[in-house]
Amino acid sequence: MTTDLTTAPIPALIRRLAIPSGIGFFFNTMFNVVDTWYAGRLSTTALAAMSLCFPVFFIILAVGAGISTGATTLIGNALGRGRRDEAQQFVLQSLSFALVHAIALTGLGLAFAPRIFVFMGAQGEYLSLALGYMNVTLCGAIFSMLNFVMSAILNSHGNTATYRNFLVTAFFLNLVLDPWFMYGGLGVPTMGLPGIALATISTQCMGNFYLFSRLSRLGFLPTFTLRELWPRRQYYGELMKQGFPSALNMMTVTVGIFIITWFAGRFGKEVVAAYGIGTRVEQLALLPIMGLNVSTLALTAQNFGAGNLKRIRHVLALSLRYGFVLAAIGTVLVLAFSTELMSAFSRDGAVINAGVRYLWIEAFVFPAYVLLYVCVSAMQGVKRPGFALLIGLYRQIAAPALAFPLLAIMLGWGVMGIWWGIFITTWSAAVIVVIYVSWIVKKLEKDTLPP
Template sequence: MNATIAFMTSPDLINDPIPKLLTRLAVPVGTGFFFNTMFNVVDTFYGGLISTRALAALSLSFPLFFIILAIGAGTSMGATALIGHALGSDQREEAELFAAQAVSFGVIHALFMTVGGLAAAPALFRLMGASGDYLDLALAYMDVIIAGTVFFVANYLLNAMLNASGDTKSFRNFLVAGCFLNMALDPWFMYGGVGVPALGIRGIALATVVVQAVGNVYLLGRVRRTGLLSGRSWQLLMPRREPFRRLFGQGIPASMNMLTVSLGIFVITWFAGRFGKEVVAAYGIGTRIEQIVLLPAFGLNVAVLSLVAQNFGAGKLRRVRETLTRALRAGLLLMTGGTTLVFAAAEPLMKLFTADPLVVAHGVTFLRVEALLLGAYVILYMNNSALQGLQRPAFALWIGLFRQIIAPVPIFWLLALVLGWGPPGIWWGFFLVTWSAAIVSVLYTRRVLRLATEEADAAIMQNGGNGSPP
């Protein structure tokens, strides 16, 4: 009864109009991502107040931090797909089982990441060139973050349950409040006071972990209102082989796909570094601008996953196709504006971040090529989310490997070095790779949807023609 009452306040993902649902789900996500970006800006600002070396230590820590985020986000996507499918199939007990098992799955993985991360961090930082005080600062920050891994992963999984239920506002609320809480905690923990010693860079890390822990409490309360984690669910926490296998099968490909992004950044940075630090700086600034412009697409990304998962579970493939089509139209329309803005305002946008004329010049070239790629990102994100909702997660991993590592290395080498195009060869090489990946994603998703429709039609025929068209 309580679960039913709780769900009355959530949107009906398998019956409400798709355009209304896309807006209702996507807007809170985009807003939340914006404040999450601001969260990182705040940490960067306070790191710079400590010293330039501390700021560099924060940057050095990003690849390791990203691994934690990638594992958490990938597992979250897998859990959303499985829980959403169960809810759409009206298999309430199965949804509760996956929710409880996702908690156990996440905690176990977080413990492994904590132990492994603490052991491996010193060697990894040395591999990236850190030594002396620089290494000490990086470890001082990252050891605290790694120790708090379980809080990060828990928030991702609690959000997966909310997304599967059609609630994207709760996580937005956490990200907005967390940003402001972080603004208060960073200086307090850094400089000390009111019973807290001055912690320096450790204080920035501790503030982040405390915000995540507070988020655990808030999001757990929101999940309990859905009924997915009830008193009965706590009895389901003991790890079970089949749910773990399915969570692994859905979540790990998504996590690995996100990890290919960090490898792709390394590849681009390596080639850019051959042309000087100004090119690397231009790339770093340009990607920050690009991420802000893409915020609406991130919101649609989550909306598509939630809608496709539930409607696929309910056997409503027509609504699955409508979700993907409308999300693509909305995303491409929004990115048309983004393309125009970035292409026309590339120079003033770069000058917001740097006064170095060489960095600005390289950044303008990068942004104008990237402006022509915004539509390709929308196509990739929407199709990958649809495939995740259709429980076909492996494609995103393979296409990620193709566009981040396999194709860029020879193409960048050919265009930038052999043909002598220089830095523009890197940008145009990424243009070719990304658009080719986007086209392949469209063709593959259409094939998956066609086969799913044929299977549903065959099932109806076997039942003597009873049932509605998918």
């Protein structure tokens, strides 16, 4: 059953969309935690090799997420306008768009990953393990990319429970497949680290069959011929226009992490370790908020297509309200248990102390993330994806490059200058976002007034 996102009560819609999405995000995060844990059981070198693969893997993730965002927006807009034929064309073209990019990323990755890893200092067993893991992952990129698009199709129709079911099932399957493929048995050879990658792409492949069958049964996927998947300039152009800025915005996160890590490294490896642990704690605290991104994008996309701008304002207000409540709970819990949380990951007193100081500042940034996530999702829903990229460039690159040297070095605040720099850059970006989004919403409302 599909809920009409343009007429049903908004509070119920947000809960119906956001809660399953939030649960899905949690199990997806735990999926990656399990992979990391099993890699650590193999060896420190295997764990380092998996970490070395992250920048290349993140490119696949960013492109997939960008295509998903663009597909959700365009399909949702078409559905909101009552153009089901156009929506179905975007469904089919999104699938082929994902296939084309998956093939391209696989080819480029297989060609350039060895050079990238050597440039990053890998050699010998370290390099061999990284390539073994990455090559298997790249060969399965097509399954991951299709799942991104199929989740977008479901989200645009107001269905987030189906993808949640896949993520929950994939988590439990991975618990079984990881050790089986790593250590072998029952006719399966011992594969070590590549076995973890094979377990991942196996669950993704199973997800393809499950999601495709669900899309067909729900009527979201029309019957089609292979010829209808052939690229069409009009639809590919729209998907590129909406999806690529979102993908590039995600890629700025990698640059931002590099900048923070580089400055933190000036104050010792304990500070770098504290930042790494602190970001994991932060991610866990923000998980309940992540579902609001999906609900905001889906609701905004359909209502923008339908011209229901008052409902968009209502979606923003309620999503921010729910997000602030969740952020406040996260802030209180992190402040109350900061020492215990850091101690769960490290026994080094210097790491724990540096991490606690980081969390005591970062906990007050959680509401700013709510503003950023919800407002950026709303702008993507009203077909303004370029704003997300601009704010990402400011928050992840431009502002930190200025704030960190000023606070940490010139003013002599040391490592606390970095932590306060993150606070200032994130909150300043949130303020810019609020001002911009308020202006855009008023402008859209004014443009739709009768002459």
